[in-house]
Amino acid sequence: MASQPNLSHLLPAARLRQLACDWLREDAPAFDYGGYAVGDRQECAVLLCKSPGVLAGFPFFEAIFAEVGCSVEWLQSEGAWAEPISRVAEVRGPAKDILLGERVALNCIGRCSGIATSAAKACQAARESGWHGEVAGTRKTTPGFRLPEKYALLVGGASCHRYDLGSLIMLKDNHVWASGGITQAIRSARRVGGFALKDLHPTASTVKASFPRATVEASGGITEDNVAQFVGPDVDVVSLGCLTQSARAVDFSLKICRDPASKPQLRNFVF
Template identity: 55%
Template sequence: MDPEGLALLLPPATLASLADSWLREDCPGFNYAAWATGAAPAQAALWAKSPGVLAGRPFFDAIFAQVNCQVSWLLPEGAELVPVAKVAEVRGPAHGLLLGERPALNALARCSGVASQAARAVAAARGAGWAGQVAGTRKTTPGFRLAEKYGLLVGGAASHHYDLGGLVMVKDNHVVAAGGVGKAVRRAQQVANFTLKVEVECSSLQEALEAAEAGADLVLLDNFRPEELHPTARALKARFPRVGVEASGGVTLSNLPQFCGPHVDVISLGMLTQAAPALDFSLKLFAEGTTPVPHARRS
């Protein structure tokens, strides 16, 4: 998948709305610092100060478009970053450039952090010789879900379902509320049409078989140790080969290869979004006609 083309997935109106909300969050009232900077033309260089995968260019662009600034990128989406790399230049009125600075850096840092974490997870899976899908979850930061789900894709992982309308996800609490696995699946199928799959979270082989028997499309084997996961997945596939098997819970970058196996189709990790460290970027103004230099890291 070409990371450059992934921007086509992001509707311009949605990007503009997100950018507007982030800018309003940072400056809901007077922008007092704008009086100090004025509206004279200015330019700034964007520097990457930590290694990782560049992701989030469309969000960065959308924020600066809101404040009448233009971004010129020097590196493509999905590029491997090394400190200290010049990534882009931004030009526009000084007050607008500085108004967009923090929201734009926040979005880029968060999105790039998720992409970097996803790329490491995919590399671990492929290094184990496994061809299944590494996926994220809905464990995302409020207000940043689109950016984080997009970061997963740039990093080579699957985004999983975007929201509750993208998959009928029957979890353990749904099973308890419905009165059992079979009842939960059958009730879900009453409203799920041909465009929606039904996935059921299961804690045992018995539950997995019951879910498959009731018509589940996917079975999530949750919090299984690797030595339990693989025989359970094998037994389930032996009886229901069409059913997809997802493994989740307790998976980390270090132990991910242990969850890879021929009967597991998807491995999902909440930590790809929930625990991904943000990458470090800085945006520094420079005078026209001078060569921009990276700002020294504070001790």
């Protein structure tokens, strides 16, 4: 059996460092009084998953702790389904630095895992209907957090689709109306590259009959519960803004082990 591709290889190391640095600077722009209180004693903290979901966001979690001088040892694989309460990783380093990175890292892995979980459920629902097109996210992402959210879609099995406005020409109803009609809009778009049609009044079959090479995307009000209603032989892509807008974060905690010398067990923690 072929091994699963390592999606973390998609992420430039310099970009990961920059994001981690920006997030940490936002959370600790000046004095760290808690860090002063605990000092730099070497500690081991365990990352615990406390609600069910797909694990995602490992590269960002690891980059945050690398930025504060801590190491991460993963106990589970990214993309795996986790049930509560399960041990996902161990973080080692000075107590003040573990606690400095804790909240930022938990925010990141919790949101990424929530998006991956929603994406996986939507993909499963589409496949169970017998459709083999592309389930995709949208540009409805959190400002400043698009890269982790798009990455989480991939971990969950969905497509990033358009990362930004330059990734693909997307012709929506507003473009058609501003151009004076669908034919004129498509002719203009074809001069500069590939395009997709979205949120148009003509049916997918009508569009395909006139423009067979166009990518037809269904979008608007689609969720993991009703996605099967929007797929069909003339639909190439279904995009769901809710995958990034409305995903419920998976619940994680980072707990410092009471006895760092022993192998951390769940009984060593206070919840």
